[in-house]
Amino acid sequence: MKAVVITSPGGPEVLQLQEVEEPAFRDDEVLIKVEASALNRADTVQRKGFYPPPKGASPYPGLECSGTVVAVGKSVSRWSVGDQVCALLTGGGYAEMVAVPAGQVLPIPEGVSLRDAASVPEVACTVWSTVFMMSRLSPGETFLVHGGSSGIGTFAIQIAKHLGIRVFVTAGSEEKLVACKNLGADVCINYKLEDFVARVKEETGGKGVDVILDNIGGPYLQRNLESLSMDGRLFIIGFMGGAVAEVNLSCLLSRRLTVQSAGLRNRSIENKAQIVSEVEKHVWPAIAAGKVKPIVYKSFPLSEAAEAHRLMESSSHIGKILLIP
Structure with missing residues (x-):
């Protein structure tokens, strides 16, 4: 099969489409013929050499995809050859085929095309696990998401509004x-x-917001803490601005603030399956009802992965960028 290989750490030019071996798949996995994969900021960090794949994961970038099941492992019961699905990946999405644990596979959301479905799993699982499962954002509360026009942001706005939350965003x-x-x-x-x-x-009215989702990191840490209400929760999912900060911790104590941070890629298979199950239960009905829609900015052929990365790093896009094998 063909896959995008990171030939060495560096700029977008190190992404090369090459012939590679088809992935082997285990008894608890399915093999998917990829219809589309979507870019995530983590892919650009991996390309630069700062975010290596977890042990045993595909060396190729790509954390989500959509496609058709072409083979299933012996212990897989839910999925069958021919099923159209999308999936949360630990890597390998920039390819014609990818092997995925069965618990990280989802049906195509009602009303969404097979291709556009590639843009949903990573953002849905990231936002639902951090903002709702861990920070417990609830109807009637207030929510600030930095980078509101990003893939994460465009999804977070929609799902939060659907659940009766007042949404604040920053954008440039x-x-x-x-x-x-x-x-x-x-x-x-x-x-x-x-x-x-x-x-x-x-x-x-001077109170601040209940929950903040932040991908900037260090430079925003103190300002984020100052923007939180009593019992406010800050969740950090990225360090685009840097990972080091000096902060005044007194506001944590006086307003009972919570600061959390987590990634998705390095979680256990069991934990990812739990998140995927929660997303199917809570997010998929919202998509079926038309309350949450994939926001796809542009699609590139797999051979133009470097151009797709240049677009993402320019931050001029709104929503998600797709790669099509």
Whole structure:
């Protein structure tokens, strides 16, 4: 089969489409012929050499895909050859075929095309596991997501609004803020033009928001803490701005704040299966009802993975970027 290989750590040019061996699959796995894979920021970090695949995982990038089941392991009961599915991956999505543990496979959401379904598993599992399962964001609360026009952001806005939550977003251009507003965001903040802490305090009568989902890291840590309400929860899922910060911890004590951080890729197979099950139970009905829709910005052929990475790193896109074998 063909797969995108990281020939050495570096820029987008190190991504090369090559002939490789088809993946072997275990008794508890299914083999999927890939219809599409979606880009995630983690792919660019892996390409640079800073996010190696977990032991035993595919060396090829790609953390989610959609496609058709072409083989099933002996102990797999739910899935059959011919099923159209999407899946949360530990790697290997930038390829024509990928092997996946059966518990990380999902049916195609009702009303979504097979191709567009590739854009859903990673963002849905990330947002649901962090914001809802761990930070317990609940109807009637307030929620700030940084990078509201990203794949994570566009999904988070929609699912939070569907569940009766007031949504704040930051983004870096008026075009992106308009897109966030159209998806349901209540308060849209251009972080290049105004201080998000002051705006959050203004919009909440000085209280702050209940939950923040952040992928910036160090430079935003103190400001995020200042933006949280009493019993507020900050969840960090990335370090795009850097991983080091100096903070005043007194606000943690005085307002009973919680700071958490977690990735998805290195979780156990059992934990991922639990998250996937929760996503199917809670998110898939919202998609079927038209309350949450995949936001796909652009698709590239697998041979143009480098161009797709350049687009992602330019941050000029809104929503998800797909690769098509």
